[in-house]
Amino acid sequence: MLRSIQHVEALSSRQISTTSMLLKNRAGKTKSTSNRTQLLTYEMAQKPHHIGVRKSWLTWHSQNLEEFRQSQPLVVAQDEVVRRFIRGFFPQNLVVSGNEIVIKRRGNVLIVAGFLQYSRRLDIRRIYWMFGFAEEFLSILLKQPVKLEMAFVESEEDVAYNYI
């Protein structure tokens, strides 16, 4: 009983918190390096308030418009499924960890666009097989035609816009 008196004293003494506030806006801010090695793609280099001005959206559909919101949550969930599938299926070919895959919906078709890089063992037949598999798999999963429109770059440096 007496032993706990010490703690009561400690609690009663008031202190000033020196921790920085966590209410700041962190989106679109990339930490720079001293030797400018941090790669920024065009998409990363533009700030969030530039969306629709200097850069575009990573998903294109009509469910954000007024009176078109019948299945907005569905679209968000589908996007996540598609992105995760592409990241998991092409792990050797991703650039910037597959964060910049663009998903476009046109009519009933879902188009997945973006950049991939050559893997260490470049086998074009394998790429074709994987494209065929991914298109058919996602089509059956989402019950709508899915097309891949991915372009290839030699390495991640090819998509660099700036180094900070």
Added chain:
Amino acid sequence: MIGRMGLGRVITRSLSSVEPALSQKLTIQPAIERSPTDLLNALSETVGPDTTAPHFAYIDDPITIPSTQSTKKTYFMAKEFGKRAARELATEWPTLFAFDRDQPQLPVFRPRHLADPLQVEPTENNLLKMISSREVKDSCILYERMRSENVDVSEKVQLELFRLVTYYNSSNVPFAEWEEFVGMRNFGEDSTSSWKSGAVADLLFETLPKTDETVSIMIAGLCKFSDHSSLERARELYKEHRAAKGKVYREAFNGLIGASSYSVGKKLVAEMISLRMTPDIFTFNALLSSAAKAGKFEDRVKAFTEIIGEMKEIGVEPALSSFHLIIKNIIDFKLLDNEKRESDEQKKTYNHQLTVAISWLNEIQNSLTGKTLKPITSTCNLFFVEAMGIHYRAANENLAENLVSIYESKANEVKMPAFTIESMFYNRQLQLAVEQSASLNRIYDLYTTMVPRLVGVNNYLSSLVFRKLAASSDRHWPLLRRVIIDGIAAGQMNGVIGEEMRKQLCNVQLHTLGTSEREQFTSLVQKLVAVWVEFSQFTEERMRRLQRKLSPSQISECALLLTRIGEQQKAYELLDLLLDETASSGDEATVYPRGHARPWAMAELFEDALRKRDTYAAATCLQIMSLTANRAKLEPLANRIFEKCNVNQEQVRIIQGFIRLRPQ
């Protein structure tokens, strides 16, 4: 107030400036009447096929665009097999794909396993389902199972099954009729089979009553998969049925006509007419194929003329497949092979037959121009490729161009399958155009629009273009560059075409090229030499099958090209390989031990070294030349080194000693 004054001033000024124009009367033109689709038509006229893009089936990226016929097939099939794997997965685990929000539900996104004939309930309904989905073998198994389990099958269902199994000869649907997977349809090959006797079709024929329909189906099936015995049987069946005053259907007649000789075929047609059956296009096609069996050229032409005349008489429009049968069979088969035409007599006969074929084709093409062409039979598309073959043989470019314009016109709905037959068609056209044309610009335009989109890069075409380039007095760097780049993509760098590439590049006169062209030349040479050197360095055990050693002639040409683009150091590193014995012997060898450096290339390299007063380079060249030349030839060369280069007494002594030791 100021505003009003200002406005007044503006008005007076504008009035004064337009005063002379006021005398002319301004009339507003009435609006031009336009139909609702005029705008769309105008838009569609501004866009055409992108002749530089690959076929839409491929990934539009430089590295993934196939350039040869075989890579086109491989990539297409790879994509299709990927799709099939995904479908198989979804069929096996349908619950993992159970996201069912689509309305209406689309069966194409819900692949299902086919019913197993050994597991399903042996009912008529299940059998009918299998028959309607054309699962021939499965329905045969289920039918036999039903018979062994004493389940009654009604006559109607048996007839349905009989139709199916006879049409497909008790085996599964051929690849050519696959609907889902295009690759298998176009690239898969089916062997033509002969009639399976004792199979379900025969069993059903014995079980079912001998009506007009069953006998006709059987005859048609026996003729479709004909061999000697099945034909005999079909004829017997026909005779028996006719003797019993039965009527045979048109399909059976067509089958019998197609499998008989022309004289028998004519008799059968007469019998058809006596039974009040008018012959249709399939009957005439069958008659044409029976006429094609005639051994003599004159007999064939006479028969073809009779048949076409008869078709006109009764108002049956010949289909493209009819023309295909004529064109394919008009020339004697044994004369088609160039090597088999040995005697002058044979050559003369061949030329005569080719002339007749061309005049037939001319007539046919004239009759087709401007007409709407629709596919009637599955072989209609083959007419175009066969006709192009004849034009190629006769080197008739005008008719070939006319044929292409008929094929590409909007009125034509008969299309050849891409990558296989269409590619052959355009390949022949391009080869003919390249052979006939003297203008390199025209060849360049044709080549760039057709290769590799329509025509795969092939050795014959590349060497043809190289021959044209060599024969022409003009130079055409863009064409040469394009053919070489296509050759690199198509894996032609090793072998004869690679040699031709070096020869052509050595013939390029650099001073005739512009600045950017010279840069292109430099990068192309660097790329080619780097690839050849890399190929020669695959000396490790697991990579050795890829290795292509450098030959001495290749080294000398590469060194020459490198010096021309100013890379002396690399050039002499390569030339050193010729003098290094370890480079051509042992497991690590990168150079062929046989062969010699090209004398003309070495002479130019030597002159270049003298011009630069480079003693080391000149001495290297001299040493390489000494491998093939004797002392008399080497002495003047050595003297020139002493004249041009700064050599000291010691060096002179060494060179003279070296020459003295060469054989006389």
